Amino acid sequence: MTYRFSTRQTLAHVVLILGAVIVLLPFYVMISTSLKSPAEIATGTGGVFGSQALFADQTCLTLGGSKADCLVRPVLDNYTKAFTEAPMWRYLLNGVIVTLSIFALQTLVAVPAAYALAKLRFWGRDAAFALVLFCLLIPVHAIALPLYLMLAKLGLTNSYAALILPWTVSAFGIFLMRQFFMTVPDDLIDAARMDGMGEFAIIWRVMLPTAIPALLAFAIFSVVAHWNDYFWPRIVITGDRSLFTPPLGLREFKGDLGGDFYGPMMASATIIAVPLVVAFLLAQRRFIDGITLSGMK
Amino acid sequence: MSDAASLSHAVPKQQRIARPERRQARAGIVLFAPAFVLLILILIVPVVVAGILSMTDYTLGRPSIDWVGLRNYVDIFTGSSYRKMIVATVLYVVLVVPASVFLGLGAALLIRSLNVGQSFYKTIYFLPVMASLLAMAIVWEFALHPTLGIVNRTLAMGCGTPLEWWPWFARGCAEGFPLWLGDRDYALYTLAFIGVWQSFGFNMVLYLAGLTSVPSDLYGAASMDGVKSGWERFRLITWPMLGPTTVFVVTITMIRSFQVFDTVEALTHGGPAKSTYVMIYAIYEKGIAQNLVGLGAAITILFLAFVMLISVAQRRFVERKVHYQ
Missing domain, CATH: 1.10.3720.10 (MetI-like)
Structure with a gap:
């Protein structure tokens, strides 16, 4: 394919490239810094990838190691430190446990409720739907203080329960699935009932399979939000490092370490940001649909 | 259930007409109940709690609690x-x-x-x-x-x-x-x-x-x-x-x-x-x-x-x- 030169097109590209440079700047800083030695970071040298010359690690020297023993490769040193200076694996595991539990519970609660609102006639259904619409207006982050107090009264702060419980019901999830179920033909449900299926079986064996695209989009929406969430874990996890989620772990890393640790810190930031960014690059359409889901209202 | 649906399955419908309505109503309530309880507990109750506590001098860990009326709000608008x-x-x-x-x-x-x-x-x-x-x-x-x-x-x-x-x-x-x-x-x-x-x-x-x-x-x-x-x-x-x-x-x-x-x-x-x-x-x-x-x-x-x-x-x-x- 060939395109004729057009001033207008070229101009659009120039503006968009300038924008892209600013958008990508911190990603470049993050990755490039994570590859460099402290000296290169301090002097702003080393280009994009750093020279990767061996350097003597400071902690190793203060522990009495000889200079030859302490020589390390900057990139390896930074990424090793990200895992040894802090329990990074633990943080990542906690992130996975929390995000997956939240999504599983949200599905378990929202799907039956959405089915009831969409397809069953019961007393108070309109009021129930009005409640869901009202709850859509309340951002959970805004009511963090009373939620925190309630959890503290129950003795649940500093636990997985504190990280997960407040997110088990998603008014948005119920709303979204309800809108989707509305489009499923009643005949399908009637046929299932004729076959003797109970309402519960209908939900999981008839309704859910038709709703896979909506559920997948909601999964991405939910997982991205909770993997990246910093505010809520910050509030309910105060001391116990073994419960830290990845953003909390990174914050701790920043608080603990001063000047010379930019290399390992940027390596940690890269490790935390990479899973979602890679998943996004692999399945862009789905991710964009999922995250902009709230735009479908 | 829509009329069209009941017409299309007219024959075996007879014995289902009365019962399914009731069964559906019960199922609807049962299926929405968990979400209902959680919406109230996680979203509505905290708003009410915040509203009440905003008129007190409560602090976590202290047994007593005093009513201070609108003083906290006055503080916000004057401080x-x-x-x-x-x-x-x-x-x-x-x-x-x-x-x-x-x-x-x-x-x-x-x-x-x-x-x-x-x-x-x-x-x-x-x-x-x-x-x-x-x-x-x-x-x-x-x-x-x-x-x-x-x-x-x-x-x-x-x-x-x-x-x-x-x-x-x-x-x-x-x-x-x-x-x-x-x-x-x-x-x-x-x-x-x-x-x-x-x-x-x-x-x-x-x-x-x-x-x-x-x-x-x-x-x-x-x-x-x-x-x-x-x-x-x-x-x-x-x-x-x-x-x-x-x-x-x-x-x-x-x-x-x-x-x-x-x-x-x-x-x-x-x-x-x-x-x-x-x-x-x-x-x-x-x-x-x-x-x-x-x-x-x-x-x-x-x-x-x-x-x-x-x-x-x-x-x-x-x-x-x-x-x-």
Whole structure:
């Protein structure tokens, strides 16, 4: 394919490239810094990838190691430190446990409720739907203080329960699935009932399979939000490092370490940001649909 | 059950007609019950609790609790640090919303006009939405570091060039470029910049979706009517047709920027001189870190009032004004 030169097109590209440079700047800083030695970071040298010359690690020297023993490769040193200076694996595991539990519970609660609102006639259904619409207006982050107090009264702060419980019901999830179920033909449900299926079986064996695209989009929406969430874990996890989620772990890393640790810190930031960014690059359409889901209202 | 459905299965229906209605009603209640209980416990009860606690001097761990009426609210509206809180929050929102919305719209329009590379730019601009804001905030802090950061280093390279005609730049060269996050005159603007950087890609995607729903024959009709320039096309067709998208984009950007916390907590702690003391951070600092629950609860209620006002205004606006289809 060939395109004729057009001033207008070229101009659009120039503006968009300038924008892209600013958008990508911190990603470049993050990755490039994570590859460099402290000296290169301090002097702003080393280009994009750093020279990767061996350097003597400071902690190793203060522990009495000889200079030859302490020589390390900057990139390896930074990424090793990200895992040894802090329990990074633990943080990542906690992130996975929390995000997956939240999504599983949200599905378990929202799907039956959405089915009831969409397809069953019961007393108070309109009021129930009005409640869901009202709850859509309340951002959970805004009511963090009373939620925190309630959890503290129950003795649940500093636990997985504190990280997960407040997110088990998603008014948005119920709303979204309800809108989707509305489009499923009643005949399908009637046929299932004729076959003797109970309402519960209908939900999981008839309704859910038709709703896979909506559920997948909601999964991405939910997982991205909770993997990246910093505010809520910050509030309910105060001391116990073994419960830290990845953003909390990174914050701790920043608080603990001063000047010379930019290399390992940027390596940690890269490790935390990479899973979602890679998943996004692999399945862009789905991710964009999922995250902009709230735009479908 | 619809009439059509009952007609199509008329024969075996007889014995099901009375029973299924009751069974359905019971199933509906049972299936909605867990969600109902959780919605009440997790979303409604806390709002009520915050409302009650905002009129007390409660602190966590102390058995006694005293009713103080509206004193916490009076404190908020008279104390100078709370006035700074309102100013910082409103200024942040006022800075971020228009910039983020117009950059989102601009990016969407430019990208739509391209022959090649649409998805390339879309991917790049969407990246900040995906990446952990806390991680990226820490990276921005490093990039904006007064001596080590890439931003001031790059600016310093411009010294001695014609850029020095610009007084601000000349001052930077002579006395050093701003500390950004450490300077009370720049901190909030710097945070707002990070906020825009992070959010405009989201708005771009919403606008791209909105643009695909503008019927293309409208443009044909307009050109027949003599609408020639791109600006006129935008003003007469694109912008009005994007009305519903814009209302939604503005609302969601507003609500999100009201909730800014990650960058404030990690980079400025509300300082310097309370210049970045936004509401959610104040709730965290007063209500949780300092255990002044009554004050924190009062700020919570004020915050909820702001957010609800925006949402209700949006719903009103959508009902009244945006009727294009």
